[in-house]
Amino acid sequence: MSRKEDIPSAALPPASPTLPHSHEHITLIGLGAIGISFLALHLAYSAATISVYDPRPDLREHIEAVLPLYLSPSVDDIPSLITSRRLILCDSLESACRTATIVQEQGPESVGFKQRTWAEVISYVSPACHLWSSTSGIPASKQLEHLPLQHDATAVSARQRLLVVHPFNPPHIMPLLELVPSPQTTQTELDFAKSYFVALQSGHRPITIHKESTGFVANRLSFILFREACHLVNEGVASAEEIDEVVRASLGPRWAVAGPFKMYGFGGGNKGMKGFLDNIGESIGDVWRDAGTITMDDDTWKEKVIKQTTQAYGLPGGEDIKARDRGLKAVIRVQEEQEEQEMDEARKVKDY
Amino acid sequence: MSRKEDIPSAALPPASPTLPHSHEHITLIGLGAIGISFLALHLAYSAATISVYDPRPDLREHIEAVLPLYLSPSVDDIPSLITSRRLILCDSLESACRTATIVQEQGPESVGFKQRTWAEVISYVSPACHLWSSTSGIPASKQLEHLPLQHDATAVSARQRLLVVHPFNPPHIMPLLELVPSPQTTQTELDFAKSYFVALQSGHRPITIHKESTGFVANRLSFILFREACHLVNEGVASAEEIDEVVRASLGPRWAVAGPFKMYGFGGGNKGMKGFLDNIGESIGDVWRDAGTITMDDDTWKEKVIKQTTQAYGLPGGEDIKARDRGLKAVIRVQEEQEEQEMDEARKVKDY
Numbered sequence: 155m156s157r158k159e160d161i162p163s164a165a166l167p168p169a170s171p172t173l174p175h176s177h178e179h180i181t182l183i184g185l186g187a188i189g190i191s192f193l194a195l196h197l198a199y200s201a202a203t204i205s206v207y208d209p210r211p212d213l214r215e216h217i218e219a220v221l222p223l224y225l226s227p228s229v230d231d232i233p234s235l236i237t238s239r240r241l242i243l244c245d246s247l248e249s250a251c252r253t254a255t256i257v258q259e260q261g262p263e264s265v266g267f268k269q270r271t272w273a274e275v276i277s278y279v280s281p282a283c284h285l286w287s288s289t290s291g292i293p294a295s296k297q298l299e300h301l302p303l304q305h306d307a308t309a310v311s312a313r314q315r316l317l318v319v320h321p322f323n324p325p326h327i328m329p330l331l332e333l334v335p336s337p338q339t340t341q342t343e344l345d346f347a348k349s350y351f352v353a354l355q356s357g358h359r360p361i362t363i364h365k366e367s368t369g370f371v372a373n374r375l376s377f378i379l380f381r382e383a384c385h386l387v388n389e390g391v392a393s394a395e396e397i398d399e400v401v402r403a404s405l406g407p408r409w410a411v412a413g414p415f416k417m418y419g420f421g422g423g424n425k426g427m428k429g430f431l432d433n434i435g436e437s438i439g440d441v442w443r444d445a446g447t448i449t450m451d452d453d454t455w456k457e458k459v460i461k462q463t464t465q466a467y468g469l470p471g472g473e474d475i476k477a478r479d480r481g482l483k484a485v486i487r488v489q490e491e492q493e494e495q496e497m498d499e500a501r502k503v504k505d506y
Numbered sequence: 507m508s509r510k511e512d513i514p515s516a517a518l519p520p521a522s523p524t525l526p527h528s529h530e531h532i533t534l535i536g537l538g539a540i541g542i543s544f545l546a547l548h549l550a551y552s553a554a555t556i557s558v559y560d561p562r563p564d565l566r567e568h569i570e571a572v573l574p575l576y577l578s579p580s581v582d583d584i585p586s587l588i589t590s591r592r593l594i595l596c597d598s599l600e601s602a603c604r605t606a607t608i609v610q611e612q613g614p615e616s617v618g619f620k621q622r623t624w625a626e627v628i629s630y631v632s633p634a635c636h637l638w639s640s641t642s643g644i645p646a647s648k649q650l651e652h653l654p655l656q657h658d659a660t661a662v663s664a665r666q667r668l669l670v671v672h673p674f675n676p677p678h679i680m681p682l683l684e685l686v687p688s689p690q691t692t693q694t695e696l697d698f699a700k701s702y703f704v705a706l707q708s709g710h711r712p713i714t715i716h717k718e719s720t721g722f723v724a725n726r727l728s729f730i731l732f733r734e735a736c737h738l739v740n741e742g743v744a745s746a747e748e749i750d751e752v753v754r755a756s757l758g759p760r761w762a763v764a765g766p767f768k769m770y771g772f773g774g775g776n777k778g779m780k781g782f783l784d785n786i787g788e789s790i791g792d793v794w795r796d797a798g799t800i801t802m803d804d805d806t807w808k809e810k811v812i813k814q815t816t817q818a819y820g821l822p823g824g825e826d827i828k829a830r831d832r833g834l835k836a837v838i839r840v841q842e843e844q845e846e847q848e849m850d851e852a853r854k855v856k857d858y
Contacts, residue, residue: 291789322756323773330755359755365743369793372756374738375731375749377793380766382730387767391717397727398765402841403682403711404674404724405731406765409758411833413750414732415815420822420830421675427815431808437643439802441721441729450791456783463767463779470772473851478772481763481844488836489754496829 174353176201181254183207183247183271184261185217188288191325192258193217194224197241199354205242207250213243224326247271251278256350258286258319268297276312284346285316290373293366294318295336313338319347319360320370327482329359329489332370357486385446387462388455394462410485411492526705528553533606535559535599535623536613537569540640543677544610545569546576549593551706557594559602565595576678599623603630608702610638610671620649628664636698637668642725645718646670647688665690671699671712672722679834681711681841684722709842737798739814740807746814762837763844 180196182189185208196204210216218232235241244250251257257275261267268287275285287297294316301309318334331351335344344362351360363370369377383397392400408417415427422429431438448455467474532548534541537560548556562568570584587593596602603609609627613619620639627637639649646668653661670686683703687696696714703712715722721729735749744752760769767779774781783790800807819826 291792322760328756328759330752332752359751361744361748361751361755363744363748363752365741367738367741367743368796369789371738371744371749371752373789374793375734375753376757376766377790378734378797379727379731380770380790381794381797382727383766386719386723386726389717389719391719392713392715392723394767396713396715397723398767399711399713400682400684400715400723401727401761401765402763403713404680405728406758406761406763407680407834407837407841408674409753410762410837411754411758411830413753413758414728414735415746415750415811416819417830418732419815419819420827422822424821426819426821427812431812435802437721437725438729438732440643441726442733442801444720445730445733449794450787459767460779460783463771467768467771467778469776469778470774475772477844477848478763478769480847481840482759484840484843485759485762485837488833488840489759491836492829492833495832499825 173199173201175350178202178255178350179205179253180256180258181205181207181244181250183250183257183259183275185210185213186260187220188321188325189260190217190220191224191321192260192288193241194221194326195354195356195358197235198225199356202256203240203242205244205250205254207244207247217243247274248278251275251283254279254283256284256286258288260288263289263291265292265296268292269300272297272312272316273301276308281308281311283315284343285312286319286347287316288319288321290320291369293336294334294339295366298336310338314340315343317343317347318370319351320372321358322372324479324482327479327486329357329486330372331358331360332363332372333360334363334366334370336366357490381448382446384455384459385448387459388446388448393466394459395466398466410489525551525553527702530554530607530702531557531605532608532610533557533559533596533602535602535609535611535627537562537565538612539572540673540677541612542569542572543576543673544612544640545593546573546678547706547708547710549587550577551708554608555592555594557596557602557606559596559599569595599626600630603627603635606631606635608636608638610640612640615641615643617644617648620644621652624649624664624668625653628660633660633663635667636695637664638671638699639668640671640673642672643721645688646686646691647718650688662690666692667695669695669699670722671703672724673710674724676831676834679831679838681709681838682724683710683712684715684724685712686715686718686722688718709838733800734798736807736811737800739811740798740800745818746811747818750818762841 178200180202182193182204185193185206189208193204193206196202206213206217221232232241236243257279259268259271261271268289272285287294298309298313298316301312303309313336316336317339318332320332320334322328322330333344333347348360348362351358367374386392386397387394418430419426422431422433425432530552532554534545534556537545537558541560545556545558548554558565558569573584584593588595609631611620611623613623620641624637639646650661650665650668653664655661665688668688669691670684672684672686674680674682685696685699700712700714703710719726738744738749739746770782771778774785777784
């Protein structure tokens with residue numbers, strides 16, 4: 155499997171003929187942290203033409219400053235990407251969309267912005283254009299609910315083509331891409347998005363979420379655990395730093411190796427998940443009944459959590475981010491080796 | 507830092523003079539999976555004398571069969587451990603306790619068993635003996651609440667000396683040890699337990715939990731996340747296998763590198779945790795309000811979870827356990843390297 159580190163960015167322009175998607179023209183709307191991260195991903199792993207649109211006046215300087223943080227070892231060739239028209243900086247949404255085969259939106263997290271943007275976009279793009287939103291929380295159906303209903307062919311078609319492609323922070327490192335269709339999104343569109351990202355061979359793992367849900371899956375599970383962690387800080391059971399140490403010494407490594415269902419299936423011995431629920435269900439039920447119910451309106455726990463986190467770690471600096479990213483890459487490399495080993499063993503069994 | 511793999515078990519008896527705790531005499535009560543795992547830990551990393559007591563009639567055969575699974579590469583010298591009286595197999599609780607300096611209990615998870623056992627133990631041991639329970643859920647205060655109150659010096663002293671030392675499965679690999687004192691446990695006892703495990707240099711990380719709470723911290727956080735994961739399966743948002751993939755591609759690696767407070771502090775940029783809560787608090791609140799409320803009395807979700815987990819993974823076999831353990835060790839090695847790097851950098855800053 156190819157990995158980010160293996161692709162020197164100096165080899166980027168013109169796009170290598172071995173890279174996929176040379177017939178695609180991707181338009182990125184919104185070049186904040188997530189937008190730049192996706193720009194880096196498409197540039198490094200696809201041969202697609204890429205248009206970018208963001209109303210900020212310093213778009214080019216911004217890309218030149220931030221893109222190298224996501225593409226290693228460095229991108230000193232942005233001018234040649236632009237000269238060769240591999241990368242096209244657009245000064246209007248209309249010009250950015252006209253020849254797009256995929257529009258990917260990473261603008262502000264506001265329903266109004268998303269709705270206004272899509273209304274414009276679908277008036278410019280071809281009726282076959284794939285529509286992706288990188289929102290972390292606004293479902294695709296909500297983003298188009300202002301459009302006319304059944305009798306409007308353009309609106310019906312847009313609803314069939316829009317889905318959420320939600321990355322996980324930091325997106326240039328974390329493998330997760332949550333693909334979240336609306337009830338109107340077609341299976342064809344979902345399949346296309348999945349195959350697009352699989353073909354990149356960037357190590358990203360697109361996973362389908364079958365129903366629109368608040369926070370999708372990853373953030374939702376994380377926020378739920380975070381609530382209980384804040385509750386425990388609030389109750390003085392352990393400090394923020396101690397809870398971090400507990401998680402790092404137990405749940406983190408466990409779930410880096412296998413998710414909660416597979417892991418708890420192990421816990422049930424030769425009866426698997428049923429054995430686990432039979433044996434441990436009572437203890438689990440005790441915890442569920444005792445779970446914290448703090449709310450966002452209550453400032454008491456917030457003050458404790460902010461104070462303890464800041465005391466333990468200070469405010470995050472560049473070195474902290476680098477150390478985090480090194481650690482994440484190393485853990486993900488372990489996962490890739492684990493998968494290669496499993497595939498080797500499966501192959502051996504097959505050959506035998 | 508020394509690691510499990512570095513210590514060939516053939517070098518065990520007699521205890522190496524470089525290992526700590528040569529003056530301690532540890533008595534292990536209950537030699538199930540957790541008991542054997544702690545036996546392996548104490549044998550490999552301490553020079554303590556170890557007595558074991560379990561009413562099962564095949565105790566010696568059981569230890570000879572299971573201990574090698576925890577001590578690599580193999581223990582073929584159990585007879586010489588016994589001959590040299592480094593390891594003493596006892597046929598009564600009384601004989602096991604008489605010269606103990608530490609009693610560690612890993613018996614059945616029943617309040618009645620714990621209470622009966624401690625009542626006996628404290629009548630046999632010296633009044634300075636350290637008392638540890640490896641329970642996953644019965645607080646130390648509950649384990650002694652049947653004893654007489656203030657006027658009984660032995661009971662008062664036992665309450666000051668008992669604390670929970672809760673490992674995380676699989677205990678020979680996972681670094682976490684939750685030290686959970688009761689309100690009566692003295693700081694001296696807590697400090698002793700912490701320093702005991704730190705001195706082992708086994709990679710285990712004792713972390714103090716300041717208040718007795720249902721499920722302590724690690725299992726509690728895990729069960730809370732698991733509830734939401736089961737709710738999402740029940741609602742058809744994603745399958746058990748898809749949720750496992752989501753967690754493995756996002757939260758697992760993240761929390762293997764740093765816990766939720768440190769990681770979300772990064773999410774707030776130069777405002778740290780306050781910035782994070784200000785920016786994302788509303789989305790978090792939305793998820794909290796929408797959280798699932800399934801209970802253990804409801805079988806609908808259980809059937810789906812059991813069926814999907816079994817379909818995805820089958821029932822766990824020996825090869826699965828080996829692959830899991832290989833993965834866990836590799837991730838924990840990454841953590842150790844990360845820590846060494848951070849210590850090196852801290853040292854550089856200091857030298858400078």
